Amino acid sequence: MPMYEYQCDKCSHVVEVLQRHDEPGPKSCPKPGCRSRKMARVMSNTSFQLVGSGWYKTDYAPKSGGGDSSGE
Numbered sequence: 001m002p003m004y005e006y007q008c009d010k011c012s013h014v015v016e017v018l019q020r021h022d023e024p025g026p027k028s029c030p031k032p033g034c035r036s037r038k039m040a041r042v043m044s045n046t047s048f049q050l051v052g053s054g055w056y057k058t059d060y061a062p063k064s065g066g067g068d069s070s071g072e
Contacts, residue, residue, distance in 0.1 A: 005044045010036035 002021060007014045008029040015030055029036040 005042050006039040007042045008034060008036050009038045009040060010034055014042070015039070 001018055004017050004019060004025065005014055006017060006025050008031065011029060011031055011034045013029055013031040013034065015026065017026060019025075025041055026039045027037065029039060
């Protein structure tokens with residue numbers, strides 16, 4: 001099940017919610033004292049990184065050399 005982040009439009013408080021993609025988000029801000037009824041889903045940073053060898057860009061992409069290698 002994915003984790004989604006929602007941000008309050010009034011106080012900018014961000015909350016993480018573990019939910020299915022088709023479930024509705026929180027109806028109001030959970031921060032004490034904030035009475036906002038509008039939470040928007042925001043894009044969050046991912047922890048997925050492509051590092052090391054074995055990726056297309058480092059091992060399989062054509063090397064820049066300006067032409068084909070036929071020698072003609």
